[in-house]
């Protein structure tokens with residue numbers, strides 16, 4: 250029996266009719282919407298909070314393999330070859346290297362156009378300094394972090410700035426951890442201009458949209474620079490890329506104020522040394538910049554975005570497409586209906602609520618797809634929380650065919666025109682393999698390609 254809400258939605262005129270509905274606004278959903286619109290498909294997208302909002306901003310391809318040996322990957326392409334050999338069901342096995350490369354190129358080219366350029370090596374992971382003083386291997390890092398990669402590689406005399414009251418960031422700890430192999434590394438803890446008490450990254454980032462504050466900061470840092478050739482700051486040097494040059498974004502980000510790279514350029518000019526950012530603990534400004542870039546620029550490419558909205562239900566249309574009901578703010582409210590010829594499910598796992606769990610099992614709540622999971626709940630976790638093999642629960646997800654179509658109970662695609670991408674896919678533990686963004690971007694590329702092929 251259809252619910253009242255479903256009958257109401259059934260009677261609603263579609264707000265949008267398009268080729269492709271993307272369910273999810275995390276890294277995979279953003280990538281899918283981008284790739285599909287670049288191929289000339291009309292796209293709608295809905296989704297709320299995702300890993301992208303908490304991400305360091307780095308785009309990992311593969312940082313660890315084999316994970317049980319805690320083996321850091323130097324050349325991610327060789328790592329992928331080994332991963333596909335050792336784990337034949339891993340979703341990376343569904344995307345050839347050439348497509349992974351093309352996906353990264355398109356993704357980072359879009360971000361560069363949106364004012365967030367990336368840098369990295371062709372065939373090896375870069376090593377990026379974290380706020381804990383550890384080193385994170387990544388394939389592509391925001392250019393705002395890149396001088397830090399080079400300073401660490403060359404062991405240049407370097408100063409880390411730490412702000413009194415900013416939690417989760419300790420210059421002293423960074424120096425303690427890295428100091429033995431990087432003798433020229435120093436840190437200084439200073440007040441942030443005009444602020445006292447507990448400091449929040451968002452607050453600092455917004456303060457730095459005023460050039461007066463940037464100049465004030467430069468003055469406070471200048472006396473400490475001494476022999477340093479690079480100065481590292483927590484990644485709070487502006488909430489957005491370059492709002493002043495973002496024609497369509499002024500409404501959302503305020504009038505012409507300085508963007509991240511304006512701040513970096515001004516600090517570099519005032520201090521006479523290279524400036525770089527060090528990612529902070531979540532919630533991360535670098536992640537929020539990514540979301541802002543997509544939400545600002547995807548509509549200009551024809552993507553109809555329903556920001557911070559979830560798909561509540563769906564129904565099939567007579568021509569084999571889908572009608573999606575986009576939830577409104579109130580309980581049971583439907584804000585809009587979207588008709589689409591096909592869909593990509595990029596709902597993530599538990600964090601994005603693409604998967605849910607009760608006391609007995611893990612479910613995929615939107616389409617009711619079967620979820621690959623251990624038979625019994627007591628097999629979800631290993632006894633030792635730190636077991637190097639990771640927990641079976643972290644490899645749950647939907648299984649797909651070679652064209653990224655989720656399988657039904659009978660092992661056949663649940664729908665000919667439904668595809669899946671990102672962390673919702675089974676047989677991978679992106680967190681341990683350090684391949685979050687890479688897996689999302691690569692599988693989104695492959696899912697869009699499969700959908701487009703299905704149209705011809």
Ligand SMILES: Cc1cc2nc3c(=O)[nH]c(=O)nc-3n(C[C@H](O)[C@H](O)[C@H](O)COP(=O)(O)OP(=O)(O)OC[C@H]3O[C@@H](n4cnc5c(N)ncnc54)[C@H](O)[C@@H]3O)c2cc1C
Nearest residue numbers: 273274275276277297299300309560597601671672685686
């Ligand atoms: C703290 C943290 C740090 C990270 N750091 C890095 C990093 O340094 N490098 C890196 O490469 N990766 C990193 N990642 C991983 C990365 O950001 C992504 O989380 C990961 O790639 C998975 O992306 P996803 O899009 O598949 O899922 P998610 O990011 O979980 O997004 C799922 C999306 O689906 C939406 N959704 C679910 N159900 C529905 C529905 N019914 N209707 C509409 N929308 C729905 C959610 O609202 C959300 O928008 C980090 C993640 C976290 C959490």
